[in-house]
Amino acid sequence: MKLKLIIALALGAATTAAMAGEVEDQIRFRQSAYSFLGWNTAKIKAQAADHPETFNKDQVIAAANAVAAVANSGLLSLYGPGTDKGTGWKATRLKPEFFEKQDEVKEIEATFIKEANELQKVAANGDPAEVKAQFGKVGATCKSCHDLIRVRE
Amino acid sequence: MKLKLIIALALGAATTAAMAGEVEDQIRFRQSAYSFLGWNTAKIKAQAADHPETFNKDQVIAAANAVAAVANSGLLSLYGPGTDKGTGWKATRLKPEFFEKQDEVKEIEATFIKEANELQKVAANGDPAEVKAQFGKVGATCKSCHDLIRVRE
Numbered sequence: 398m399k400l401k402l403i404i405a406l407a408l409g410a411a412t413t414a415a416m417a418g419e420v421e422d423q424i425r426f427r428q429s430a431y432s433f434l435g436w437n438t439a440k441i442k443a444q445a446a447d448h449p450e451t452f453n454k455d456q457v458i459a460a461a462n463a464v465a466a467v468a469n470s471g472l473l474s475l476y477g478p479g480t481d482k483g484t485g486w487k488a489t490r491l492k493p494e495f496f497e498k499q500d501e502v503k504e505i506e507a508t509f510i511k512e513a514n515e516l517q518k519v520a521a522n523g524d525p526a527e528v529k530a531q532f533g534k535v536g537a538t539c540k541s542c543h544d545l546i547r548v549r550e
Numbered sequence: 551m552k553l554k555l556i557i558a559l560a561l562g563a564a565t566t567a568a569m570a571g572e573v574e575d576q577i578r579f580r581q582s583a584y585s586f587l588g589w590n591t592a593k594i595k596a597q598a599a600d601h602p603e604t605f606n607k608d609q610v611i612a613a614a615n616a617v618a619a620v621a622n623s624g625l626l627s628l629y630g631p632g633t634d635k636g637t638g639w640k641a642t643r644l645k646p647e648f649f650e651k652q653d654e655v656k657e658i659e660a661t662f663i664k665e666a667n668e669l670q671k672v673a674a675n676g677d678p679a680e681v682k683a684q685f686g687k688v689g690a691t692c693k694s695c696h697d698l699i700r701v702r703e
Binding site for chain 2: 433
């Protein structure tokens with residue numbers, strides 16, 4: 398019995414460690430994805446909204462392609478069970494309520510993807526005013542998600 | 551003289567602090583970009599090379615779009631002066647030699663962009679063998695850059 402117990406505990410610990418690793422990887426990858434997203438949205442905001450005299454069509458296209466690529470990369474696969482606790486690059490900011498709000502989250506995610514794809518199209522046209530307007534719609538989806546499931550800092 | 555000295559020191563400290571912030575932002579953004587890149591290349595490797603029975607055309611296209619978007623996002627703008635020292639999410643792994651190897655770095659970066667764009671095209675065709683072959687070429691550019699300017703862990 399003693400040996401069996403030790404083996405059971407050892408296996409349990411190993412499983413927990415493996416799961417912890419996966420949880421922390423998921424958190425680190427989503428923190429990376431959103432930070433890369435934030436870098437690219439900041440470039441669009443600077444050139445299309447805050448300093449329109451610096452608008453550079455090629456750079457805005459590249460940034461909008463990055464925003465769309467992040468949006469379509471399957472980020473919700475990085476929200477597995479247990480990822481409301483744990484540390485990626487830093488402690489996660491995901492609220493535990495995430496797991497009870499799946500319908501709202503999926504709807505926001507779908508809108509985020511739709512608006513990001515539209516931003517990619519609009520950026521290709523190269524009209525700063527159009528980019529600014531569509532960027533506003535994308536930003537609204539970021540905010541709605543943060544309000545719902547991200548802890549305030 | 552004393553007051554002037556204090557003001558000079560205070561201004562100096564402020565400038566240093568501002569620069570340190572920018573340096574740490576650049577390091578954090580590039581660490582995020584490369585981690586997001588690594589997540590997406592791992593998905594392509596798993597589906598096109600290691601477990602071809604799991605090949606999913608849409609997922610591979612999305613991952614290849616992400617790889618190309620990162621490659622074209624202007625990452626070299628995140629390698630400003632002083633960014634061979636400092637901490638983003640963690641201490642940077644950039645070797646100080648980076649700043650003396652600009653010709654080689656620019657050549658590798660151009661090849662990385664070219665091969666990533668080609669991977670995006672090939673993925674759209676949906677042939678696993680073609681994706682695997684082109685993925686090998688992209689991976690070779692990652693390695694050549696890491697060998698040149700990234701500290702071994």
